[in-house]
Amino acid sequence: MDETLEMEERLRESACIGDLDNVRKLVESNGVNVNSKNSINGWTALHxxxxxxxxxxxxYLLSCGADKNIKNKENDIPGQLTSNxxxxxxxxxQDKEFKKPELPITPSYLANPPFPYISDQNQRMMEYQQSLPMVNRPSIASLDECDLVLKAxxxxSDEKDFIEIEMDRKNLKFDVxxxxxxxxxxxxKKLVYKIRKLPNTIVRKDKDVKRLCDFQELELVLTNKAVSASSRVYGISDGMKTEHILY
Structure with missing residues (x-):
């Protein structure tokens, strides 16, 4: 499948299952056309x-220019398909007649759940949830309402592994x-040159922090003369030797 068509199909799948993070990623990072249609049934992500x-x-789709008057192959606009x-x-x-569409095909992402393109952070969250005993198992919604989990x-440095840190979702500010x-x-703090959101984005302000997703990988880039004198102590062993970062 052509890469552009594949991305457009992923956008429709993500919209179908309500995966807002992946919808945003596909639109903002990959530039996927929000009004792209399925070649068979004419459905868009907004449908x-x-x-x-x-x-x-x-x-979100409307804010990105999705056409609310676009029609599928059955001449239905998105407003005719919702009951919300x-x-x-x-x-x-409000004045449109709600219709239950009869599609000529059943998309694979309806016939064969779970979907292959769920974002990594949601997949990890689901795996974590499933690993817990049933009596202690939280819902994904409850996890979302707690802390933002980041990798840092x-x-x-010689240490390539990340650690996981938790940030209060109610206080997503750059200084914090x-x-x-x-x-x-x-x-x-005085040795920090910048915060890098991998692979190549600088985090500079509060709005950048608010856009971070669970399990986002971050790096502290130090000043050229910075030395981590006995600072990297998050390894497992207490006997780890001091690491010096010179670059």
């Missing part, structure tokens, strides 16, 4: 999000993140 009553996904009043208001579809390390990283990695 699927409306049909499955995913309010947040519908709102909030989505109807967003799509100005010092850039260009910087202080947290310095404390967890044992680095003096």
């Amino acid at each position: 699927w999000a409306a049909k499955r009553n995913h309010v947040a996904v519908v709102r 009043s909030d989505i109807l208001a967003l799509l100005d579809g 390390r010092v850039a260009n 993140l910087l202080n947290l990283l310095c404390r967890e990695l044992g680095v003096e």
